[in-house]
């Protein structure tokens with residue numbers, strides 16, 4: 001707590017908490033994290049159990065509604081999401097405005113923000129029914145938007161959604177299928193990707209979720225709020241870490257180079273950090289990383305492939321976890337450390353990794369946004385600051401400066 005009046009002699013106190021390391025910004029019933037113990041629960045259910053037994057659609061329902069669905073409820077939810085997978089045809093033209101080498105996250109920020117210009121009928125945020133429709137639209141359209149960003153980059157025609165497929169199967173087909181050819185979804189790949197989506201679905205008040213809440217607190221429409229979340233997720237210290245982690249593993253290349261990179265990460269004069277390592281909240285193994293590591297092997301087996309970077313990742317993890325620097329600072333692999341290895345084996349280029357994260361996190365964002373708007377005590381988010389600029393002074397005409 002600091003005295004805000006030190007400059008003008010006024011009285012008053014603020015908590016000063018850069019990076020909000022110990023400030024709770026809201027009440028939330030969605031996700032619980034015990035960072036010391038490495039525990040992550042969604043609506044009370046451990047992430048490991050959800051990843052093992054559930055589906056992304058079921059976890060989405062859980063996050064949005066608070067309880068696991070019955071069979072009928074899940075069928076209805078999946079059917080509803082399926083009805084909203086298509087994009088307005090004019091949005092196809094919107095893509096043409098981007099350069100072919102645009103980052104998919106740039107396209108997603110733009111296209112998701114632009115959805116507000118197409119779906120005026122569901123932007124009355126005071127109406128729970130409107131909020132529900134917007135939420136469904138966002139969850140349903142994200143795979144279509146992300147797949148189109150990929151198709152645009154590689155110069156292939158867009159694929160329409162095939163709503164007979166699962167949420168994740170449909171996304172795989174829209175990404176890797178081509179018109180007039182059958183695309184066969186590999187069940188093990190579909191399951192692995194679905195699990196990756198579950199692992200990314202929500203993570204309480206991280207930077208992008210807080211951004212969505214802050215944007216939403218002003219009454220902005222949900223499409224604009226989720227676009228803000230996508231922009232925040234893009235950064236390498238957040239969602240961009242999966243892309244950065246795989247690039248780093250490729251750069252290391254062979255296990256004999258690992259000590260050099262560990263030494264760099266420990267050197268305070270070198271800005272380099274081990275990407276995919278460390279977390280603001282987890283001071284233990286990120287439970288999502290455990291599932292992710294297991295999933296790498298499953299995907300490799302299903303596709304009958306291997307990748308030398310996985311060996312580099314395993315050895316890097318072992319070496320770091322036995323190094324005093326990482327032990328003392330409690331730096332463990334996070335969700336991003338292994339996800340890139342899996343996504344790359346499936347065939348996604350690194351630029352798409354963060355887009356996939358955004359696709360899955362959309363569920364958490366809309367669930368958190370809904371929770372906030374439904375809270376009768378909700379107020380506009382408005383942090384204060386400690387002013388460190390000049391004292392009051394008089395304007396000097398330009399000729400006298």
Ligand code: ACO
Nearest residue numbers: 237238239241265273274275276277278279280329334336
């Ligand atoms: N490699 C080397 N040192 C690290 C790393 C790392 N990956 N992460 C943290 N440290 C060190 C810092 O240098 C700092 O050392 P110091 O106390 O001597 O100054 C100490 O550990 C604490 O680090 P902070 O940056 O203060 O921790 P913070 O909680 O602010 O940051 C973050 C967490 C951003 C995730 C950080 O660990 C990091 O940059 N990791 C790499 C990027 C990454 O993997 N991000 C993904 C996060 S998960 C997600 O968003 C889905």
